[in-house]
Amino acid sequence: GAGVSQSPSNKVTEKGKDVELRCDPISGHTALYWYRQSLGQGLEFLIYFQGNSAPDKSGLPSDRFSAERTGGSVSTLTIQRTQQEDSAVYLCASSLMAAGNYGYTFGSGTRLTVV
Amino acid sequence: KNEVEQSPQNLTAQEGEFITINCSYSVGISALHWLQQHPGGGIVSLFMLSSGKKKHGRLIATINIQEKHSSLHITASHPRDSAVYICAVCPLGGNQFYFGTGTSLTVIP
Numbered sequence A: 001g002a003g004v005s006q007s008p009s010n011k012v013t014e015k016g017k018d019v020e021l022r023c024d025p026i027s028g029h030t031a032l033y034w035y036r037q038s039l040g041q042g043l044e045f046l047i048y049f050q051g052n053s054a055p056d057k058s059g060l061p062s063d064r065f066s067a068e069r070t071g072g073s074v075s076t077l078t079i080q081r082t083q084q085e086d087s088a089v090y091l092c093a094s095s096l097m098a099a100g101n102y103g104y105t106f107g108s109g110t111r112l113t114v115v
Numbered sequence B: 001k002n003e004v005e006q007s008p009q010n011l012t013a014q015e016g017e018f019i020t021i022n023c024s025y026s027v028g029i030s031a032l033h034w035l036q037q038h039p040g041g042g043i044v045s046l047f048m049l050s051s052g053k054k055k056h057g058r059l060i061a062t063i064n065i066q067e068k069h070s071s072l073h074i075t076a077s078h079p080r081d082s083a084v085y086i087c088a089v090c091p092l093g094g095n096q097f098y099f100g101t102g103t104s105l106t107v108i109p
Helices: none
Strands: A005-007 A010-013 A019-024 A031-037 A043-050 A065-069 A075-079 A088-095 A110-114 B004-007 B010-014 B019-025 B029-037 B043-049 B052-056 B059-064 B069-074 B083-091 B103-108
Touching: A005 A088, A010 A019, A019 A088, A019 A110, A031 A075, A043 A065, A043 A075, A075 A088, B004 B083, B010 B019, B019 B029, B019 B083, B019 B103, B029 B069, B043 B052, B043 B059, B043 B069, B069 B083
Parallel strands: A010 A110, B010 B103
Antiparallel strands: A005 A019, A019 A075, A031 A043, A031 A088, A065 A075, A088 A110, B004 B019, B019 B069, B029 B043, B029 B083, B052 B059, B059 B069, B083 B103
16 A cells, blocks of 8 residues: 555553554565554554564563564554553554664554543 | 653744754664654654755754764744654664654744
8 A cells, every 4th residue: 555554543442352453554565563652652662573574572561462464464463451551542664674774654543542 | 772862842933933853862873763743643754864964845854973963953934843753763783763752843823
């Protein structure tokens, strides 16, 4: 696609439910990143996929968070047993290859509200 | 942990003023990224640079690699420039950018 597409744009869920957030990167971009932005805060790194390499999961805040990237394209971020502190905007970004050479293109984010 | 510091945190300016936002970092980098985020909106890339200066319209970005410092300038500021401006750096040999907490700019008509 022309840009990075994220869905849904907004999600309200009850505490304890599982949610899935989707990211469709720019076609041909091998690198994909998930970030979280809480209200008034900077971007918090969650996970990074590069091609067929094992993902860098070092930013995932707990084992309730997981992500996968199928076929080197679409990625899904799953949050199990959601908590109120999970409320944030979840942003996906993709890059042609190494981000330092090509920079990021961001999606418009998914605003998650846990009630 | 890579430190990226921006100043000021908040900035209010009158329309037409020249604006400077600063970014300092503590490690050697391969690239620095300036991004813009409007309220409720997505994040848009403004510049990516590794040396010197880049200009696009009323926006100018400079970087001094030796001093580990970058500035974003906005000439003839306009209310539509009101947004959060974010600096991010990619460390040498790294594969991702690390972000500052942003500078919130409000331009008053």
